[in-house]
Amino acid sequence: MMRHARPPAVLWLSATLTAIGVLLPLAYLVLRASGAGMELWSLLFRTRTLDILGRTLILVIAVIGISLAISLPLAWLTQRTDLPLRRMWSILTVLPLVIPSYVAGFVIVAALGPRGILQQALAGPFGVERLPDIYGFPGAFLAVTLVAYPYILLPLQASIRGLDPRIEEVARSLGHGRWDTFRRVVLPQLRPAMAAGVLLVGLYTLRDFGAVSLLRYETFTWAIYLQYQTSFDRILAAGLSLVLVFMALAILFLEFHTRGKSHYHRTAASVSRSPAYVKLGRWQWPALGFCALVVLVALVMPVSILSYWLVRGFSGGGALWQTTGYALNSAYVSGLAAVVTAIAAISVAVLDVRYPSLFSRLLERITYIGFALPGIVIALALVFFGANYATLVYQTLALLVFAYAVLFLPQAVGSVRSSLLQVSPRLEEAARSLGRTPLQVLAAVTLPLVRPGILAGAGLVFLTTMKELPATLLLSPIGFKTLATSIWSATSEGSFARAAFPAVLLILLSSVPMAFLIVRGG
Amino acid sequence: MNKIAVRCSGVTKSFGRTLAIQGVSLELEEGKFLALLGPSGCGKTTLLRLIAGFEVPDKGTIEIGGSTVSGPGVFIPPENRRVGIVFQDYALFPHMDVSRNIAFGLSKDVDRKKRVEEMLSLVGLKGLQSRIPHELSGGEQQRVALARAMAPGPAVLLLDEPFSNLDADLRIRIRAEVKGILTCAGATVVFVTHDQQEALFMGDLVGVMNRGRIEQIDTPQAIFERPATPFVAKSIGTADFITGTVENGLVTTEIGNLPVQEQLSLGETVSVMLRPKLVYILPDSKGIGIITERVFQGSHYLYRIQLPSGATVRSLQDRNCSYPVDTRVAIETNLDHNFVYFQENCESRGGPS
Incomplete structure (x- = not known):
C-alpha cells in the first residue's frame, strides 16, 4: 500500500497478538526449564538423555540415507529414461506421502508384530509363535522411511524435470561420457533439491511421534511423552523438549541457509524441447523391478494390510457409528483450526507484505516457529501452562485449536503471503484514491483477490490438522476422540481391526487434494 | 487567470539515503495538462505519488484545489484528496466488471447507474459494462481506468506513464483519443512520461525533471526555443x-x-x-x-x-x-x-x- 504509512491499528494489533500467541508455548518452556537451573543440567546429562539423543540421530541419519538411495534412482528413471509406464511410476512412488506416520506404524505392527498377519499366517502351518521383534529401531526405521522418502523424491523429480538438457549436450560435445556428465554436470545441479529434501526428511523424522511411539523406539518425542505420562516430571520433559526444539531449529537454519545459496538458473528462459530419454535396453528389467519393489513395499503392502483388517473389522461388526463420530470430531476441530489460523495468517501476511518494516518482518518470522516446534512440545507446554495458569481453557477445544494454530500457522501465512504478493499494490492505491480507507480497501479489493490463497492455506491447515496426532492426544478434552487418536490408541492396544477403518477413512480424506496437487503439478 | 488546481512548494522526499525529490515547486491551473518528462529514476513518479498521497513528503507543502493536503503537521490520506489516478498497468479490479469498476469511487448518494452510463459514453465504451477486465483490449482497459478515475469528479487527474503499455502504432491513436476525452471533460491533468513526443502532444505545460528536480517548467514552445539547461535542451528536440x-x-x-x-x-x-x-x-x-x-x-x-x-x-x-x-x-x-x-x-x- 504505502511504503511509509502506518498500518491500521486493527491489523498490527491482531498480528502482534498472533506473534505473542506463537511465542507463548516456547517462552513458557524456557521459563520452566531455566527455573530448574543446575538441577536441569544434571538431569539432562545423565546417560539416558545421551541414549535418547543417539537413538534419535541414528534414526534421522538412517532414514535420510535410505530415502536418498531410493529417491535418486527413482527420480532419474522416471524423468529421464525410456522406462515403460514412466508417468505411472512417478505418481505411484510419491503417493505414500498421504499416509500419516502412525498409520505406517499401524501397518508395520499389524503386519509384522505379534499377532500380526505374518505371525498368524505362519502359526497355522508352521506353528510359529514368535517372530523376530519388530519393535524398536527396525520397525520405526521402516515405518518412518515408508512415509518420509517422498519428501526427497518430490523435489528431486521437479529438479530433474527442470534441468536444461542443452547443458548436458554441451558437456557431451566437450568430450565427457554419460556417467562423467551425470557426475560433473547433472548431480551438482540437483544438489539444492537434494539438500532441501534431506533437511525436510530430517525434520520430519525428528518431529515424528506417531511411528516411533507405536513401535516403541525411544527418540525425543516418545521420551517426552513417556516422561509426561509416567512421572509427570515437568522439568525433565521441558528440558528434553528444549533439546529437541534446538535440533529442529538447527535443521531449519541449515535449510534456510542452503535455500539462500541455491540459485541455479537455466541458461535460457524456456526449454524448447523435451530431453532425449536415455535408452535403458537390457537394464529395463532391473529398473522395472526396482520401481515395482518400492511401490510394493510403500504402497501395495500398506493398502493390502489396511484392507485385510478393514474386512476383518467389518465382518467382526466393527463400530461403524463410533468411527463416524470420530470423523465428525476430526472434521469439526480441523475446521475450527482452519478458520482461526487463516484469520491470524491474513493479518500477519498483509502487515508483512504491505507495510514492510523491521517490526512486521519480525512478526512474520516469529510465526514460522511452528515449523521448528514438534507437536509434542507445543502440546506439553500448553498442558503445563493450561493446568497452571489457564484452567478455564484447559481441557477445552479452545486450547487444542490454539495449539493447531501455532503448529500450522506457517502453512497458512505462506499461502496467503504468496497470493498477496501477486496482487499489485497499484490496485489498492487506485481504491484509496477513489475514496476508500485502508480497511475498506482490504475488504473490497485485497481480500477478494487473495481468496484463493486464503482458501488454499485454510485447506492445508484443515488437512494437516486432521492428521495431527501428539497435540490432539495430549490436549483433547476428555472423551473427545478423533480419527488420529482412535487409530493410535487402537493400535497401541493391538486391536488392529478397530484401527483399520479410521485409518482408511483418514487416508481417503487427505489423498483427494493430494491427487489434485500431483495431477496439476504433473 | 484560472484557479490553481495543484500547487507544490519546496517539496522534498528521500528514501533512505536517496534524495528522490529535491525542493520541487510547481503550479497548475484548472483545466490544464502538465506533462512531467524525464528519464527513469528522475523522480517524476515519486512526485505523482506525493501529490496522490501515497508518499509523505519530508518537507514542503502540496495544495489541491486550494486546500493543503500535505504540509507541516498536515497529511490528508489519499482517500480524502479528490485525486483520480490511472496507473501504467491500469490496475483495474480483476474481480469486478466494468460498471462496478467505474462505480467503485462513487458515494452512496449519487445516482451511480446514471453516472456510470455517463462515463461509459464519455469514454466510448457503451455496451461493455458487464465485461470483466481481462476480456478487454489494452486500449479499452485504459479507457475504463480513465472512466473510473474521473467518475467521482476529482480535482486533479494523475496519469502514470499512461501509454507505455500499448503497442507503438496503437499508442498514437489512443493518446489522441485520451486527450479528446480529457479535454471534453475539462479535467486538470498531471501525467508522467519519458517520451518527449507524448509530452509535447499532451502537455499545455511541460516540466522537465532530472535527478529529483524540475529543471524547467513552461509551455512546450518556450522550452524548445529557450531551454534552461543543456539537459532540458536534449530532452525536448535534438x-x-x-x-x-x-x-x-x-x-x-x-x-x-x-x-x-x-x-x-x-x-x-x-x-x-x-x-x-x-x-x-x-x-x-x-x-x-x-x-x-x-x-x-x-x-x-x-x-x-x-x-x-x-x-x-x-x-x-x-x-x-x-x-x-x-x-x-x-x-x-x-x-x-x-x-x-x-x-x-x-x-x-x-x-x-
Whole structure:
C-alpha cells in the first residue's frame, strides 16, 4: 500500500497478538526449564538423555540415507529414461506421502508384530509363535522411511524435470561420457533439491511421534511423552523438549541457509524441447523391478494390510457409528483450526507484505516457529501452562485449536503471503484514491483477490490438522476422540481391526487434494 | 487567470539515503495538462505519488484545489484528496466488471447507474459494462481506468506513464483519443512520461525533471526555443553543443562567429546549442567537418559531422542532398537566429525573449 504509512491499528494489533500467541508455548518452556537451573543440567546429562539423543540421530541419519538411495534412482528413471509406464511410476512412488506416520506404524505392527498377519499366517502351518521383534529401531526405521522418502523424491523429480538438457549436450560435445556428465554436470545441479529434501526428511523424522511411539523406539518425542505420562516430571520433559526444539531449529537454519545459496538458473528462459530419454535396453528389467519393489513395499503392502483388517473389522461388526463420530470430531476441530489460523495468517501476511518494516518482518518470522516446534512440545507446554495458569481453557477445544494454530500457522501465512504478493499494490492505491480507507480497501479489493490463497492455506491447515496426532492426544478434552487418536490408541492396544477403518477413512480424506496437487503439478 | 488546481512548494522526499525529490515547486491551473518528462529514476513518479498521497513528503507543502493536503503537521490520506489516478498497468479490479469498476469511487448518494452510463459514453465504451477486465483490449482497459478515475469528479487527474503499455502504432491513436476525452471533460491533468513526443502532444505545460528536480517548467514552445539547461535542451528536440568564447559582442566558435543578444562578459567560455535544422553543410574539400554518419529518415537525411575539436554536431538536410560518409564539408548556420548559450554552470543566457 504505502511504503511509509502506518498500518491500521486493527491489523498490527491482531498480528502482534498472533506473534505473542506463537511465542507463548516456547517462552513458557524456557521459563520452566531455566527455573530448574543446575538441577536441569544434571538431569539432562545423565546417560539416558545421551541414549535418547543417539537413538534419535541414528534414526534421522538412517532414514535420510535410505530415502536418498531410493529417491535418486527413482527420480532419474522416471524423468529421464525410456522406462515403460514412466508417468505411472512417478505418481505411484510419491503417493505414500498421504499416509500419516502412525498409520505406517499401524501397518508395520499389524503386519509384522505379534499377532500380526505374518505371525498368524505362519502359526497355522508352521506353528510359529514368535517372530523376530519388530519393535524398536527396525520397525520405526521402516515405518518412518515408508512415509518420509517422498519428501526427497518430490523435489528431486521437479529438479530433474527442470534441468536444461542443452547443458548436458554441451558437456557431451566437450568430450565427457554419460556417467562423467551425470557426475560433473547433472548431480551438482540437483544438489539444492537434494539438500532441501534431506533437511525436510530430517525434520520430519525428528518431529515424528506417531511411528516411533507405536513401535516403541525411544527418540525425543516418545521420551517426552513417556516422561509426561509416567512421572509427570515437568522439568525433565521441558528440558528434553528444549533439546529437541534446538535440533529442529538447527535443521531449519541449515535449510534456510542452503535455500539462500541455491540459485541455479537455466541458461535460457524456456526449454524448447523435451530431453532425449536415455535408452535403458537390457537394464529395463532391473529398473522395472526396482520401481515395482518400492511401490510394493510403500504402497501395495500398506493398502493390502489396511484392507485385510478393514474386512476383518467389518465382518467382526466393527463400530461403524463410533468411527463416524470420530470423523465428525476430526472434521469439526480441523475446521475450527482452519478458520482461526487463516484469520491470524491474513493479518500477519498483509502487515508483512504491505507495510514492510523491521517490526512486521519480525512478526512474520516469529510465526514460522511452528515449523521448528514438534507437536509434542507445543502440546506439553500448553498442558503445563493450561493446568497452571489457564484452567478455564484447559481441557477445552479452545486450547487444542490454539495449539493447531501455532503448529500450522506457517502453512497458512505462506499461502496467503504468496497470493498477496501477486496482487499489485497499484490496485489498492487506485481504491484509496477513489475514496476508500485502508480497511475498506482490504475488504473490497485485497481480500477478494487473495481468496484463493486464503482458501488454499485454510485447506492445508484443515488437512494437516486432521492428521495431527501428539497435540490432539495430549490436549483433547476428555472423551473427545478423533480419527488420529482412535487409530493410535487402537493400535497401541493391538486391536488392529478397530484401527483399520479410521485409518482408511483418514487416508481417503487427505489423498483427494493430494491427487489434485500431483495431477496439476504433473 | 484560472484557479490553481495543484500547487507544490519546496517539496522534498528521500528514501533512505536517496534524495528522490529535491525542493520541487510547481503550479497548475484548472483545466490544464502538465506533462512531467524525464528519464527513469528522475523522480517524476515519486512526485505523482506525493501529490496522490501515497508518499509523505519530508518537507514542503502540496495544495489541491486550494486546500493543503500535505504540509507541516498536515497529511490528508489519499482517500480524502479528490485525486483520480490511472496507473501504467491500469490496475483495474480483476474481480469486478466494468460498471462496478467505474462505480467503485462513487458515494452512496449519487445516482451511480446514471453516472456510470455517463462515463461509459464519455469514454466510448457503451455496451461493455458487464465485461470483466481481462476480456478487454489494452486500449479499452485504459479507457475504463480513465472512466473510473474521473467518475467521482476529482480535482486533479494523475496519469502514470499512461501509454507505455500499448503497442507503438496503437499508442498514437489512443493518446489522441485520451486527450479528446480529457479535454471534453475539462479535467486538470498531471501525467508522467519519458517520451518527449507524448509530452509535447499532451502537455499545455511541460516540466522537465532530472535527478529529483524540475529543471524547467513552461509551455512546450518556450522550452524548445529557450531551454534552461543543456539537459532540458536534449530532452525536448535534438541538440548539440559546441564551445565558444565571447569577444567583442560576438561568440567565436570553430564554425564561425555567432551573434550575441545579451551581454555576456568578455572572454567568458560558453557552450552554444545547435539544433540540426540550423546546421547547414556543403561539400568542400577545405571544410572543417567530416561526415561520420548518415541516417535516412524518409524525407530527410540526418548527418553527424565531426569537428576539429572532436565535438560532433548533427545536420538535417533535404533528401536530395545526399553525401557519402567521410565527405569533408563546410558548416554554416543562420546568423539571424537567436542562439542559446550556456555557461559552464549550465545557466541559460540569451535567446529570444
